[in-house]
Amino acid sequence: MDKKYGVEKTDTEWKEKLSAEEYHVLRQKGTERPFTGEFNAHFEDGDYHCKACNAKLFESNHKFESGCGWPSFDQAIEGAIEYIRDTTHGMVRTETVCANCGSHLGHVFNDGPRETTGQRYCINSVSIDFDPTEEP
Secondary structure: OOOOOOOOOOHHHHHHHOOHHHHHHHHHOOOOOOOOOOOOOOOOOEEEEEOOOOOEEEEHHHEEOOOOOOOEEOOOOOOOEEEEEEOHHHOOEEEEEEOOOOOEEEEEEOOOOOOOOOOEEEEOHHHEEEEEOOOO
């Protein structure tokens, strides 16, 4: 039985909402090329949201430069991410998907900054949007 999410759309509805690349990553578990994503070297203050459903996923104070070629975070918003065992490509990894709509975001690894959580959420830029913090 497939899991039910707060936001559900048909395949056709997702294709209408998302660009071809966004659809490939978010709905077909694809990956953008490293060092090409809009948010890889992006370090403004604000929040990162799911591109598919706009659920808040990460805060900018948890973003760091990992050198891996994708946006990296050491912590997600509590309850925003679902974790799925991924054994594709001859590896055992932990896939991260949006807990609100089930869209693929990337993977999480245990090689992040030891002074914080030790985690590295390796996230595709095309799977997220950025909402800047408004100046007072």
